[in-house]
Amino acid sequence: MSNRDLVTPGTQIGKGNLRLREGVFREGNEIFSSVVGLVDRRGNSIRVIPLAGAYIPNPGDRVIAMVTEVQFMGWMTFLRSPTPGILKVGEVPQRFDPIEGNLVEILATGDLIFTEVISVNKYMQIKLSMRDPQLRKLMGGRIFTIDPVKVPRVIGRRGSMISMLKRAISEEIIVGQNGIIWARCENIEQEELLKRILEKIEAESHTSGLTNRVKEILKEEVGSG
Amino acid sequence: MEVDKPERLIVDGKRLDGRKLDEPRSVKMVAGPLKRADGSAFVEWGKNKALASIYGPGETHPRHLQESDRAILQVRYNMASFSVEDRKRPGPDRRSAEISKVTKEALEPAVFLAEYPRSSIEINIEILQADAGTRCTGINAASLALADAGIPMRDLVVALAFGKIDGEVCLDLNKDEDNYGEADVPVAVMPRKKLISLLQMDGDLSRDEFNKGLDMVMDSVDRIHQIQRDALMEKYKRD
Numbered sequence: 001m002s003n004r005d006l007v008t009p010g011t012q013i014g015k016g017n018l019r020l021r022e023g024v025f026r027e028g029n030e031i032f033s034s035v036v037g038l039v040d041r042r043g044n045s046i047r048v049i050p051l052a053g054a055y056i057p058n059p060g061d062r063v064i065a066m067v068t069e070v071q072f073m074g075w076m077t078f079l080r081s082p083t084p085g086i087l088k089v090g091e092v093p094q095r096f097d098p099i100e101g102n103l104v105e106i107l108a109t110g111d112l113i114f115t116e117v118i119s120v121n122k123y124m125q126i127k128l129s130m131r132d133p134q135l136r137k138l139m140g141g142r143i144f145t146i147d148p149v150k151v152p153r154v155i156g157r158r159g160s161m162i163s164m165l166k167r168a169i170s171e172e173i174i175v176g177q178n179g180i181i182w183a184r185c186e187n188i189e190q191e192e193l194l195k196r197i198l199e200k201i202e203a204e205s206h207t208s209g210l211t212n213r214v215k216e217i218l219k220e221e222v223g224s225g
Numbered sequence: 226m227e228v229d230k231p232e233r234l235i236v237d238g239k240r241l242d243g244r245k246l247d248e249p250r251s252v253k254m255v256a257g258p259l260k261r262a263d264g265s266a267f268v269e270w271g272k273n274k275a276l277a278s279i280y281g282p283g284e285t286h287p288r289h290l291q292e293s294d295r296a297i298l299q300v301r302y303n304m305a306s307f308s309v310e311d312r313k314r315p316g317p318d319r320r321s322a323e324i325s326k327v328t329k330e331a332l333e334p335a336v337f338l339a340e341y342p343r344s345s346i347e348i349n350i351e352i353l354q355a356d357a358g359t360r361c362t363g364i365n366a367a368s369l370a371l372a373d374a375g376i377p378m379r380d381l382v383v384a385l386a387f388g389k390i391d392g393e394v395c396l397d398l399n400k401d402e403d404n405y406g407e408a409d410v411p412v413a414v415m416p417r418k419k420l421i422s423l424l425q426m427d428g429d430l431s432r433d434e435f436n437k438g439l440d441m442v443m444d445s446v447d448r449i450h451q452i453q454r455d456a457l458m459e460k461y462k463r464d
Contacts, residue, residue, distance in 0.1 A: 008457050010380035025337070025379070034337060035372070036461075082281065082345075083343050083344060122342065
């Protein structure tokens with residue numbers, strides 16, 4: 001098995017003392033792929049880069065979530081994971097008076113937020129925080145959804161793809177690790193251009209040279225990239 | 226249209242459709258034909274046609290089915306009313322409830338359920354055309370759809386039946402053979418270690434006949450497995 005080979009669940013991809021990362025499992029001395037994806041072996045570690053799959057939250061992920069329910073001391077949110085995310089009132093920057101205040105004034109059902117996963121326990125209870133000043137409620141703009149496993153391609157190596165999109169289309173683009181992308185553009189043409197590019201990235205995520213092809217489109221459409 | 230029982234089901238060592246005794250029907254598989262579902266698969270197995278879709282892992286409904294340490298599979302096997310010669314009354318019935326249950330149990334050992342605590346993976350299997358062996362066709366489609374959805378699995382699941390017609394053990398019965406044969410044994414196998422996850426038997430077989438049939442299944446499993454893998458590979462080479 002060599003690097004970038006396409007494998008299916010149950011294919012043996014190595015053996016011995018390798019460090020296991022995502023998409024792989026061990027049985028005895030042998031290591032197998034657990035998903036459809038591309039083998040990626042670096043030094044002493046091995047993983048299979050998945051080509052499909054749901055969003056599984058990890059602490060530190062910055063995601064875009066929607067408030068689904070306002071509760072007694074916090075909010076329930078939907079972030080495309082198997083279980084809902086919980087945002088407690090102590091994790092938002094606003095001061096809240098439990099007697100006088102009303103949670104709906106801070107966040108209401110249907111609001112979109114840019115938030116961070118702070119912990120996920122073994123029952124997959126997800127705690128969120130908005131304390132960092134970059135995290136905020138999202139107003140206006142438009143959202144796009146892509147396959148969560150393809151988020152790394154939208155960001156690109158060291159952010160090359162996303163910084164190119166920001167330069168060419170709009171400074172206000174936020175990519176959530178859960179595959180929800182928020183953008184506020186100047187006009188609808190730019191929104192549609194962004195949508196087309198995201199669809200292209202999603203369809204061609206497993207091929208190489210993608211950043212250059214996107215660059216070509218941007219050059220054609222807006223003359224920069 | 227009711228066909229009378231053919232006098233013999235095996236003539237000169239060949240079956241009525243020209244197959245050898247240990248030859249499965251022709252199989253065609255497509256991974257990911259449905260764009261809206263998280264994962265999907267279409268399988269043509271002789272005249273059987275099955276479409277499987279996956280949604281999830283997502284929240285479990287109804288809530289009391291939720292398991293705190295693992296995901297559950299919710300399988301719904303359904304036959305379209307136009308899938309058989311006499312129109313099937315639509316909706317769930319005793320037979321589809323049973324097949325949903327055995328399909329769920331055939332797939333469970335292959336999936337890493339503990340990776341998604343409290344959640345549920347919804348599997349829908351729609352039989353568009355039936356010609357005996359739809360539960361096997363459905364399991365093949367569902368396992369392919371699970372892999373297409375990116376759900377971590379130990380192995381794919383391959384299902385294949387053997388049976389007995391005219392006193393001879395043979396592989397993968399079609400409708401006439403199933404109706405007028407003596408036994409039908411669907412088997413689901415995880416091919417890597419040849420572990421069996423489904424085994425049902427309708428009819429009578431001696432111990433020797435049973436072993437002979439099971440050997441036939443095990444000999445063909447790798448070929449079906451390869452078709453499943455090719456279907457998954459094809460999806461990413463296509464675009």
